[in-house]
Amino acid sequence: MSLKVIVAKPGLDGHDRQAKIIARTLKDHGYDVVYTGIRQTPSQIAQTALQESADVVILNCLSGAHMELFPETARRVRELGLAPLIIGTGVIPDDDAEELVKMGIDIVFGPGTSPLRVIEAIKTWEQSRI
Amino acid sequence: MGTIEDLINGLKAGSQWHLARAINIIEKDGPESELLLSRIYGEVEKFSPLIGITGFGGAGKSSLVGVVAEYLLDRGKKVGVLAVDPTSPRSGGSILGDRIRLQHLFPNENLFFRSYANKGAFGGLSPVLMESVRLLEFAGFDYIFLETVGIGQSEVDISSFADVVVLVLSPGLGDEIQFLKGGIMELADVFVMNKMDMPNANISLAALEAYARLLDEPPPIIPTSALLKENVVGVVEAIERVYTHKAESGVLDKVRQSRREVLYVSWVEKMLKEVIAEQYRPDEVPYRAAADLVKKIRRCLREAESH
Numbered sequence: 001m002s003l004k005v006i007v008a009k010p011g012l013d014g015h016d017r018q019a020k021i022i023a024r025t026l027k028d029h030g031y032d033v034v035y036t037g038i039r040q041t042p043s044q045i046a047q048t049a050l051q052e053s054a055d056v057v058i059l060n061c062l063s064g065a066h067m068e069l070f071p072e073t074a075r076r077v078r079e080l081g082l083a084p085l086i087i088g089t090g091v092i093p094d095d096d097a098e099e100l101v102k103m104g105i106d107i108v109f110g111p112g113t114s115p116l117r118v119i120e121a122i123k124t125w126e127q128s129r130i
Numbered sequence: 131m132g133t134i135e136d137l138i139n140g141l142k143a144g145s146q147w148h149l150a151r152a153i154n155i156i157e158k159d160g161p162e163s164e165l166l167l168s169r170i171y172g173e174v175e176k177f178s179p180l181i182g183i184t185g186f187g188g189a190g191k192s193s194l195v196g197v198v199a200e201y202l203l204d205r206g207k208k209v210g211v212l213a214v215d216p217t218s219p220r221s222g223g224s225i226l227g228d229r230i231r232l233q234h235l236f237p238n239e240n241l242f243f244r245s246y247a248n249k250g251a252f253g254g255l256s257p258v259l260m261e262s263v264r265l266l267e268f269a270g271f272d273y274i275f276l277e278t279v280g281i282g283q284s285e286v287d288i289s290s291f292a293d294v295v296v297l298v299l300s301p302g303l304g305d306e307i308q309f310l311k312g313g314i315m316e317l318a319d320v321f322v323m324n325k326m327d328m329p330n331a332n333i334s335l336a337a338l339e340a341y342a343r344l345l346d347e348p349p350p351i352i353p354t355s356a357l358l359k360e361n362v363v364g365v366v367e368a369i370e371r372v373y374t375h376k377a378e379s380g381v382l383d384k385v386r387q388s389r390r391e392v393l394y395v396s397w398v399e400k401m402l403k404e405v406i407a408e409q410y411r412p413d414e415v416p417y418r419a420a421a422d423l424v425k426k427i428r429r430c431l432r433e434a435e436s437h
């Protein structure tokens with residue numbers, strides 16, 4: 001069975017090009033990808049992760065609100081008793097990235113990261129999981 | 131993690147967490163899955179209306195399910211949606227894009243949506259999907275919608291499986307030639323002409339009406355716009371009417387009987403596959419080996435019965 005990955009866009013920005021590229025690259029590498037679309041609230045994303053039994057949740061935010069929205073989403077996901085790998089992507093400065101990891105985001109990728117690196121990270125996590 | 135009993139109790143209480151977990155278990159197909167399945171099929175079956183939604187790609191199936199679900203949720207119903215999307219034959223991966231059309235309805239305690247990748251089994255209707263329907267029934271959902279991959283041979287399966295089959299069409303897509311092709315036109319219980327907000331939609335609607343007159347039992351044709359939420363009630367009422375009629379005439383019992391049969395066959399196939407593969411030796415002529423094996427199995431069955 002392929003891993004199930006949610007690609008979600010929390011926050012108000014409507015630019016979904018990057019998220020869609022990530023989604024498509026994942027599909028091309030054999031993952032089953034559920035894309036939620038734009039303007040998702042943390043609780044919407046959490047319920048999606050629950051209903052879809054997501055193995056991985058990838059958050060993508062370009063609006064600059066990642067410091068509030070990513071940890072809030074991670075908190076809600078885990079509050080539901082779920083333990084997916086949570087990855088943050090978007091326009092995230094290095095300092096923020098470090099902080100986000102402390103706040104419960106498993107891996108953070110800054111601007112210009114190739115989707116292939118996201119896939120590598122998922123593979124590494126998959127192997128360590130068993 | 132808990133036991134199967136916890137899971138059953140959670141399901142009966144309608145917990146979404148337990149429902150998702152149960153589906154995950156049957157998808158993974160381990161030993162827990164066997165326990166769970168024998169439990170949920172061991173109890174008296176309680177049926178919920180199962181509505182199959184099919185039609186050409188992009189006709190608005192998911193959007194329509196979205197507005198219909200919203201209508202039912204507003205009336206206090208619990209709604210489950212299972213949506214199947216095709217798997218890329220090259221990578222084995224998939225984009226499960228139906229959910230996006232209902233995402234605005236969340237968070238919601240009464241709506242459960244699950245996306246499935248069609249891994250090629252059963253023309254879209256894998257045993258996991260049928261088992262999921264059973265889980266949703268178990269969890270007390272009032273309506274279950276099943277959206278399947280575009281038009282093709284596979285949709286013929288949905289009519290032996292769903293209680294009511296809705297075919298979603300949209301202007302332009304449904305020119306006469308497409309109407310005449312494909313058995314699905316004869317198997318659908320309700321035709322929906324969606325996107326009636328589009329220019330010239332009336333022409334397509336008229337063409338569909340003309341086509342339907344040629345059928346032995348013309349299904350109702352419901353014009354809608356999922357985009358503008360127009361005539362959602364028309365769709366709901368048409369579904370209800372067909373459902374009631376089928377229930378009263380005994381057709382529904384037959385559909386459910388055939389659902390059980392399809393499941394039974396698919397389980398036996400799955401369970402036997404391993405045994406069969408073990409029996410084959412590379413030096414055998416495959417056809418003869420197969421015929422011999424079946425002969426052997428029949429002999430075993432006869433012997434078992436006579437004891």
Ligand SMILES: Nc1nc2c(ncn2[C@@H]2O[C@H](COP(=O)(O)OP(=O)(O)OP(=O)(O)O)[C@@H](O)[C@H]2O)c(=O)[nH]1
Nearest residue numbers: 186187188189190191192193231324325355356357
């Ligand atoms: N104008 C108009 N557009 C609609 C209507 N319903 C859906 N759409 C649009 O049609 C496109 C496809 O809608 P979906 O609901 O995803 O269609 P679908 O049949 O589920 O598509 P697949 O699952 O990919 O086969 C989207 O861009 C919708 O916004 C409608 O009533 N009017």
Ligand SMILES: [Mg+2]
Nearest residue numbers: 191192227228
């Ligand atoms: Mg769809």
